Amino acid sequence: MIIQFPGKINDRIKILGTPFLPVYLVTGKNHAIIEGGVRALYPLLREQLSDLLIDTKKISHLLILHSHVDHTGIANLFKKDIPDLQLCASEETAKAVATEEVSPAIKKMEETIERFLSIRENLKELPKTPNRINIDKVLHEGSKISLGDDLTIEFFETPGHSPCSLSAYIPEQKALFVSDSAGLPLSAKLVFPMIFYDFDKFVASCEKLSKIDADIVCFGHFLALTGKDAKGIFLKILDETIRMKELILEKFAGVRDIGAVITAMEKIYNKGYIKQLTQLFFEGSARAIIKIILQQNKGEGDTVF
Numbered sequence: 001m002i003i004q005f006p007g008k009i010n011d012r013i014k015i016l017g018t019p020f021l022p023v024y025l026v027t028g029k030n031h032a033i034i035e036g037g038v039r040a041l042y043p044l045l046r047e048q049l050s051d052l053l054i055d056t057k058k059i060s061h062l063l064i065l066h067s068h069v070d071h072t073g074i075a076n077l078f079k080k081d082i083p084d085l086q087l088c089a090s091e092e093t094a095k096a097v098a099t100e101e102v103s104p105a106i107k108k109m110e111e112t113i114e115r116f117l118s119i120r121e122n123l124k125e126l127p128k129t130p131n132r133i134n135i136d137k138v139l140h141e142g143s144k145i146s147l148g149d150d151l152t153i154e155f156f157e158t159p160g161h162s163p164c165s166l167s168a169y170i171p172e173q174k175a176l177f178v179s180d181s182a183g184l185p186l187s188a189k190l191v192f193p194m195i196f197y198d199f200d201k202f203v204a205s206c207e208k209l210s211k212i213d214a215d216i217v218c219f220g221h222f223l224a225l226t227g228k229d230a231k232g233i234f235l236k237i238l239d240e241t242i243r244m245k246e247l248i249l250e251k252f253a254g255v256r257d258i259g260a261v262i263t264a265m266e267k268i269y270n271k272g273y274i275k276q277l278t279q280l281f282f283e284g285s286a287r288a289i290i291k292i293i294l295q296q297n298k299g300e301g302d303t304v305f
Contacts (some may be wrong), residue, residue, distance in 0.1 A: 001226045002188050006048070008103070009216055009224055012151065013175055016048045019222055020276070021070060021113075022039055024177060025049070026170065029148025030060035034168055034177050035220060038073035038113055043125050045074065056082055062146055064089040064135075065179035066165040067096035070113050071220060076129035086136045088145065088156065092164030094135035101131070137168060158182075158209060159193055160202025165204075167210055176212055176281060179220035183287075184235050186272030188229045191242040195289050199296050210234035222273045222290050245267075248293050262286045 005022055017023040021041055024034040025156060031054065037045070049056060062078055062085055075097075079085050089097070101168035137145075145154045150172050158167045158181035168177040182205070183191040195202045210232075217233055218224040225233060242263070249262045265286045274282060 160284035
């Protein structure tokens, strides 16, 4: 089963935010928010929490699963409203977000997302907060957080999309939150493997995730899968990742032109949910993936670019 915003996965897990930027609410004796969105998403999230009659003082943890700008923006705004809130992330994410400076490229990306979501007007409502995010709790492979009411969140290091990526698992619910560690879902059956850091680590992360007993799989964009759609999804992603690499290497070997490789990838991956995004997003993502795969498969003496 595919579940999108606004969505109830079960009595303990809800999807807030928007389809492109879902934010997950887990409710126990204490509550946790999983994923960090962009700043302009915050007014909508507060409205959604109010509609659900959630006592925000019971939100004890906000989990940032990787450091990319579309997954960190709400952290300081929630921290301002809930001073006792624990902001949690990997050590690599903690280092990445511990700066007040924002590069022009990151700022442009954030503005593009806000325009796409038509939520830039929300920024007028927001109090000023620092760009620097101070992480309260650093998470590692095997770290655990208890929310009470028999809810425990376990963490796995799943790099590949980024060097800092984590996945979170609630064994009592058999619910797995992978952020972008396994790519961008285009449907319940096809995922665009967004390898922005390292191919081999992305593959190893998919293999690790495939061994976790999950009846619920929550992605960092677009959807969550439950039941039979969740079962075996990471093995499908693994197969697709290897297929994508073979396509890139074969096409580039024939034409030595990245633009032609992007065109070949577009025929396979620029469909489904990703069609809702801009062409610029797809082309930029594809170009980044191609460069990483070519660089990591470059033989001695080869000139890739």
